[in-house]
Amino acid sequence: MTSTAPVQSSTAKTGAAKTTAEKTGAHTDEAAALIDNARSRIDALDDRIIGLVQERMAISAVIQEARITSGGRRINLSREMEILGQYRDALGKPGTSLAMTLLELCRGRA
Numbered sequence: 001m002t003s004t005a006p007v008q009s010s011t012a013k014t015g016a017a018k019t020t021a022e023k024t025g026a027h028t029d030e031a032a033a034l035i036d037n038a039r040s041r042i043d044a045l046d047d048r049i050i051g052l053v054q055e056r057m058a059i060s061a062v063i064q065e066a067r068i069t070s071g072g073r074r075i076n077l078s079r080e081m082e083i084l085g086q087y088r089d090a091l092g093k094p095g096t097s098l099a100m101t102l103l104e105l106c107r108g109r110a
C-alpha cells in the first residue's frame, strides 16, 4: 500500500534531527524509504570509487617515479590523450572532464 500522507516534522524550526522525508525531499514514506536505501548504495559505491582513485594515484606515482628515475619526464602526453579518449568514448564530454580531474589528481609528486 502506498502511503500518501505528508511526512511532517515539528522539529524543523528547532534545529533538531530531520525526518527521513526532510532529508530526502520525498513527499511519501514509501519514496523516502526508497531514496534512503538507494542513497546508502550510492554512498557505498562512492567509498569504492574513492578507494579506486587512491589506488590509481598510487600506481601512477610508481610509473612516474620509474620514468623520472630513468631520466625521463613526469608527464607522458600521448598516454594522457589515450586516457582522455577512453573516458570520452565511454562517457561523452563529461568523461573528458572526469579523466582530466583524475589525471590532475595522479600527476602528483612521484
Ligand SMILES: O=C(O)C(=O)C[C@]1(C(=O)O)C=C[C@@H](O)C=C1
Pocket: 060, 063, 064, 074, 075, 076, 077, 079, 080, 083, 103, 106, 107
Ligand atoms: O601511464 C603513464 O605513463 C603515467 O605516468 C600514468 C599517468 C596516469 O595517471 O594515467 C600519469 C601521468 C602521465 O602523464 C600519464 C599517465
